[in-house]
Amino acid sequence: MEDKKPYLYLNAFLAKDEHASLQAAEYLKRSSQVNSYELDSKYELEGKLFVKIPTEKKPKWSGFTEDITGVSLDELANRSSSAVLIIKTSQATIAFTFGYGRFLIDAKYFVQDFGIKTALNTLNHDSLRSVDLFTLEDQAVQKKSQASRESSVGVFGIDISRDVLRAVTGSPKDGVSLRNISGGDAIYSFGIEMDVEEIPKLVDLLSDYYANDSYKSNFSWVDNIRKIKEKSEIDYLDLKLVDKIKAKSTEIIITIPEIIQWDSIYGFSFTRTKSSIKPIIEPKEYLDNIDVATLSIESIKRDRLFVYDVHENEHEHQIYKCIYFEHKETDKTYILFAGLWYEIDNSFVTRVDATLSQIEISSLAFPKVYVWDEVKDGKTKLKIEPEGDYNERASASHAYHLLDKKLIKSNRTTTSIELCDLMTDSKQFIHVKHRKGGSAGLSHLFAQGSVSAEILLGDKEFRKKARTVLKKVRSGLQDAVPLDSFKSDGVEVVFLILGEDSATLKSNLPFFSKVNLSKAFENLSQRGFKVSIAGVETEPKPTA
Template sequence: MAGLEVYLSLNSLLVKPEYAQRDLSSLLKPGSMFNEYDLSEEHELDAEGKLFVKTPVANEPKWRSFAESVVGEELTGLQNISNSAVLLIKSNGKVVAFTFGYGRFLLDLTCFVPDFGIKTALNTLDHSSLRSVDVLTLDDQAVQKKSQSSKEAGVDIFGIDVSRDILRAVTGSAKDGVELNRITGGDAIYSFSLSISVSELPSLIDTLYGYYNNESYKNEFSWVDNIRRVKNDGEISSLNESMLDNVKLKNSVIKITMPEIINWDLVHGFSYTRAKTQVNPTIETEDYFDTINATSITIESIKSDKLFVFYLDGSVKEYSIYKCLYYEFVSGDKTYVMFSGVWYEINNKFILDIDANLSRIPISSLSFPDVHVWTDRINEKDILKIESEGHYNSRVSTGSNFYLLDKNLVKTSKSTSSIELCDLMTIDRKFVHVKHRKGGSSGLSHLFAQGYVSAELTLSDRDFRKEARKKLKPISSSLRDTIPIDGYKSSGVEIVFLVLGEDSASLISNLPLFSKVNLSKVYDNLIHRGFDVSVAGAAKLDISQ
């Protein structure tokens, strides 16, 4: 019996070194109900361990009463019983948990290495044998995606964007020299199949630790180190304290932004807890700082405080300030970013590469007037207002060399919606795309994407060019002729990104990190297609005086 070998699918987790000397039962969630079993002495293991089996609880399915009403009688045998167990083995100072059924839900995951699963998988997988990947794409809002291939393939087939995607889980076949099958790794859990006897468990722990504790993944998956989500509670707590110190100092490194994409055309203004009646047209971090008591503010109070968004239809939406904070913090060779309520660790070399790329983008040679701001007295309150994008575009195009194309949409079969060619255009083929800076990172990614999609469709889609010419002809025949139906060339065409409320000189340096990432990617794509790219800002001008 002791040497019996069986084929098993195992889920494994590695205990953090600082918890390896604790009593094994303390690695389970507090309050868990379980039966505890010692290992059989017949195996003569040079290791210690225990098996924990959750006390099973029978639950009735939620649909039972409805089903019984359908047939008019009691249904029997419909109880759900889930079985869960955890085998904890300590060998050579290392502790590994092997879970069965729903056993992972018995564990206190704060005691386990958070990247054991994903890193061990990347170190043991054949990079050309992937079956599925899970990624978290960072943008104005995080998007989770799972992709699965019909056959083994390399990572390129899954369309991963190494500048924005965090790899969360991966499945594939083992590389040469790894005696495991059907490998999956995600966060803390490493799953695999193998034939094993109980006596081989200590050597398996050493093997798994060796797979985790090396850097071979960097040969094929080095990009995964660009961005990682911080999950360690202690690390998050330390980062929160750093952020809190800067909030108390009311430091300008703290920014408040929208944590998701909104329709700015429908927004009336913004306000904060303790100043809800003071509505401003833009998100100003200083306005929040003015409402807080620096000596008593805590992370919990920041989570309770709200940013209110007032819409033109009278509705109001609120967001936790904690989820609206944007903060970059450098520590050694790592940069940490708080974005949409989540901390990310970003490799500094990655950031330096992004900044170096952005430094190549010139300031537009075009001259743009400042965007107007003013103060209105409404209900005995001074309300700061800012010129809308539509009004600014219209004003700029009046009596100038700019043609107004704002909201002049072009239909195309290659997009789910009609596309705006640009907001402003010149006769020498400069396409100007305009957005407010007022919401932080929110909206800026849309600005860059808009410029790229319009340029790409104009270059590649003949039907799009035909429709664009129809829109341009009533404005100017000469303007129409800048986009020929056939023979259109990107050479000499300039895509200009104009941000309202920001000086041209400080525009790129003041962009939030993920907006920089998006602009860098768009810039590379447009340059490679032969377009010129530039940026510009329009500073605020107070016309109240």
């Protein structure tokens, strides 16, 4: 009877080809305190084992428990074990880590996407048990989804237009002799039955699993967007950013990386021009006042955007996290968004632009947005018309019905929602937002238009409440929303953006806002709604 091979659960990291000539010890962080061991010569392996020299540590809460008992609790001291086995073959070098061994190796020598790509190449796409996603919303949101049984990717509700896959676990596909596979970023973990002498064969096998592109048949969307983690790549892109800032390029957009209450904000200013408060974020103000000679990525990270609200509160944001910047190369577009770099596949960029080109510019007429100077305490502040005031004025001057702030409750949403901000007699539902806030507010606008239209279509209770609201605005207006046979046909959703002309609007949107607009457009068009977009510029407020 053949001896059963031992079962091992291993964590693997693949060294980059350009570092293949390093000595085994050089793959570790300089600070790692380890003992190194040669491998038994009978196995004829090239490599070394490194074991962390253990130190005893007491947990943070031991002070409290010793206080309350008045004695030293020696049994609370714990030792953690860590080891790294480096194995080289003529084809590849792999670090197998044990315990906390992954913290001993220096990440810069290892392939950043080895774990996730190898997992996708070796997993059965219908056998996933969990996925970790990073969703590009107004802020990047991290999500972990687990299924109670093996499931296909569709069960996890992945949005392939804005979800970055970070990690995945599941069962192997046919022909793959590994078990319990999981992979995320650089680390690939799996179970295997094998003898020690088979390790070189395993190293070559893992290298082959990484090198092929079989994942493309079921997971091709993962190439749409990749979050960049590698320091050398980030450093290269940061230098491109510095060059553009030095050149005072109009491609540098500064936005707030989170959703805020725009009507409560009266202005913004920057480091070096702190007392010059403007009602919208003006990148030119920042760029014109930098010291080009001393500019570096470190100095940019020290700079701040200051935000002031109507209650005289002041908040600040790191400029680096507020910069939105796109750097294009032949087959990739790199985007800095909320302080993180992403690599976007150009074919994905092209698809999004193609969708946007189908969205028509609205034929409706809208007034421009007012700006004016206001003197207070001897200081001149430039002001911009709040959304609420603009909606009232547009309603009065163009006979649009004002529905702004008229909230309707729905069982399908966690909060009450507006049907729209303005409405015409011809079933045009107009949603209005300022451009001044950058991508967060705009993504919110596109989501709002989508949600309102979907709920109108699918929720009778919501239509009933909407009819009551519409009737109060003007008798007969409720006929636009029949209670029983509401049809999307003949209904138009209009997105109106304040502060930018219609002609340049679509091309000037940040990429992730473009993604959110194209999603809203596809979503609403498929349900039979017409979708259009409009923009209006600013003008000085006439003096009475």
